Amino acid sequence: MGRKKVRVFRIIASEKTKSPKRGALEILGYYHPENHPATLEFNQAHIEKMLANGAELSPTLAHLLAKKGVKGAEKFVDSKKVFKKMTKDPEKLAEMKKAEEAKKAPAPAKPEEKKEEAPATEPKTE
Numbered sequence: 001m002g003r004k005k006v007r008v009f010r011i012i013a014s015e016k017t018k019s020p021k022r023g024a025l026e027i028l029g030y031y032h033p034e035n036h037p038a039t040l041e042f043n044q045a046h047i048e049k050m051l052a053n054g055a056e057l058s059p060t061l062a063h064l065l066a067k068k069g070v071k072g073a074e075k076f077v078d079s080k081k082v083f084k085k086m087t088k089d090p091e092k093l094a095e096m097k098k099a100e101e102a103k104k105a106p107a108p109a110k111p112e113e114k115k116e117e118a119p120a121t122e123p124k125t126e
Contacts, residue, residue, distance in 0.1 A: 006034050011042050011061065013050060031064065040064055048072060 011029040014020055028050075029042025047065065051057070051072035057065065062076035 008032050008034075011047075013055065016056075040068060042068075044068075044070055 009031040010024075010027055011031060012020065012024040013026050013028055014024050028047055029040070031041075032039040042065070048071050051070075057073060057076040059076065062073045065073040066077050
C-alpha cells in the first residue's frame with residue numbers, strides 16, 4: 001500500500017489461518033512511518049474491545065500500540081526486543097534493567113523463627 005518508495009501499512013483484523021493480503025475482516029487503522037513524526041491512526045476503543053475478546057497482536061503492532069497507551073497491548077510486547085532497542089538511550093536502559101532485575105529477584109525471605117526444642121525426657125523404667 002502507498003505510493004512508490006512511500007511506505008504505508010494497514011492495521012487489520014484477520015483470522016490467523018488467512019493471508020493478511022486477502023483475509024482482512026476489517027481495517028482498524030493505518031501506520032505511516034515516512035511522516036515525521038511517524039503517524040499511527042487507529043480506532044482505539046475497537047482495538048481494546050477486540051483484545052478483551054481474545055484477539056492477539058503481532059509484536060511490532062503491540063509495541064506501537066503500547067506506546068500510544070492501548071490497554072492490553074503490553075502483554076504482547078517482546079521485552080527482549082524492546083530492551084535491545086532501548087539500549088541507545090541511557091535513561092531508558094537503566095529503567096529497563098531495574099525492571100528486569102525486579103522480575104528476576106526472588107521475594108525477600110522471611111527470617112526463620114528458631115523454635116526451642118523441649119529437652120528430651122527418657123521414659124522412666126521401674
